[in-house]
Amino acid sequence: MEKSRIHKKPLKMNNKGFSLVELLISIVVLVIIMVPLMNNFFRSMIMNKKAEAYQVQSNLAASIMEGLKDLTMDETIAQFNGGFSMLTEIPGSLSIGEAVQLEEVPGGYNKSDIPLYEQSTYYFAIHDIKVGGTAYDAFIKMNPQTYKNAADTMNNFSMPDVINLDEKANGFLFSTGVSETDTVDANALAAFVALGRDYAYKLWKETVYQAYLDAKLLWDEEREIAEMEGSPLPTPLPIPSFDINDPTYEDYCKETIIKTYITKTMKISVSDDVIDYQINYQCEWPISTTGLDTVINYPICTKSYAETSLQNIYLFYTPSDFQASKEDVIELGNPGGDSLHFFVARQNVMAIPLGKGIKINQLADDAVEVYIDNEQFSDPITGNLLAESVIAGTPMGMGDITPDMMKSEKKDRIYDVTISIYPYEDGEPMNKYQRELYRLQSTREK
Secondary structure, three states, X not given: OOOOOOOOOOOOOOOOOOOHHHHHHHHHHHHHHHHHHHHHHHHHHHHHHHHHHHHHHHHHHHHHHHHHHOOOHHHHHHHEOEOOOOOOOOOOEEXXXXXXXXXXXXXXXXXXXXXXXXXXXXXXXXXXXXXXXEEEEEEEEEEOHHHHHOOOOHHHOEEEOOOOOOHHHEEEEEOOEOOOOOEOHHHHHHHHHHHHHHHHHHHHHHHHHHHHHHHHHHHHHHHHHHHHHOOXXXXXXXXXXXXXXXXXXXXXXXXXXXXXXXXXXXXXXXXXXXXEEEEEEEEOOOXXXXXXXXXXXXXXXXXXXXXXXXXXXXXXXXXOHHHHOOOEEEEEEOOOOOOEEEEEEEOOOOOOOOOOOEEEEEOOOOOEEEEEOOHHXXXXXXXXXXXXXXXXXXXXXXXXXXXXXXXXXXXXOEEEEEEEEEEOOOOOHHHOOOOOOEEEEEEEEO
C-alpha cells in the first residue's frame, strides 16, 4: 500500500519592517518625552551654576565682613588707603584690582559736605576681584547712625581710651544715674520745686489768706449790721488765689531760681571689690526754713565684683544744670582698699557748658589716682582748668589730678555694615554698582 504524502505549506518571513510614518511617529514621541527631560537637565545645570556663583559671592562677602570685624576704624581706613591685605587668604582668589575709600558714591553722598567735627557713614570699595574665573566689585557701607540715635549705646558716650580693659576689674558709673538717658537730675529738681511750692503755698496761707479770713470776719459783721439797718451792703471782698508767679514766692516756685540753689554730689565708695554709689542733691534755700527738706538722696547701685578686686572706675560725667551756679562734687572714698584708678570721661562736650566745673573730694589716706581729660575740663575762652582736687579738706590744685594719661572722646564704635557684591564694571565708581548680586549685613563693634 502506498504511503500517503503530507505536504507542508512553507512559512513566509515578514520582511516588510517599519514604515516611514511609524518611524516619524516614534521620533515625535521620543522628542516629546526628551524635551521636558532636557529642559530639566539644562535648568539643573543653570541652577547649579547660579548656586556655585552664589556660594562664591557669599564666601567673598563673608570673608570681607570677617576681615572688617578684626580691624578698628583707623585700621580699616588704612587698609583702603594703601597696604590692602584682607582677602589674601580667600581660596581661588587670583587678583584684586584696587581697594579704595570712596569720597563720592551713588546717591549724591560727598564727604566734603559733612562738617569736620561730625563723623558719619564710611564707604569703601574693592574692584576687580577675580574669584573662580569671574570678576566682581564689592561695595562696603559702614553706617553708625542707628547707634547714634538709640539710647545708651557706645556711640553716644565719650569713652576713655583704655588699655588692657578687664571687665572683671573695672566699674562703670554714670553721673546722671544708671545711664545717660535715665537721669535723676530732673527728678531731683522736680522734687525740690514741688517742696518749694508747697512751702510757698503754706506761707501764702499763713499771710495773705489769713489776712483775707481776718478781713472777712469784719466784713461779715458789717454786712449783718447793714442788713439790720437796711443800709447798702459793704463791697464784697475779693477771694485771693495762690499764684506761683508772684515775685514774693519765686525763690520757692521758679524752677530757674531753685536750680541755682542746688549742689549735686556723686558719692562713690569702694571697698576692695564692692562699689556703693549714690547721688545726693542739697538745696540751699534762701532762708532757714522749718519743715522744708534740703537734701534728696538717690541710691544708684551697690555692686559686688566677687572674682577680683576693683582696679579702675570710669565715671561717665555729664555736667548737671546745677553746675552753672555751683560746682558738681565727687566724693571719692577707697578706705583700706588697693590702689584705685579713677577716670572721669566728660559727656556732651559741645551741648552743655561746663560752668563752675567739678570738685573731687577724697580722704588723705585713700589710695586713689584721679585722671581727667585736660582739654574737656578747660574753659573754652580762658583755657583755665575747671576741676579741683581736695584731699582731706585741703585744696591741692591739679597736682593730684593727672590729665595727660587719659583722653575721652565721642566717636563711633558700633556700625551697621552692608557689603554688596556686583559684577565687575570698568570705569569710575559712580558708573558701577548697577546690578547687585549678593548682599550681607551685620554689625561691627570695634
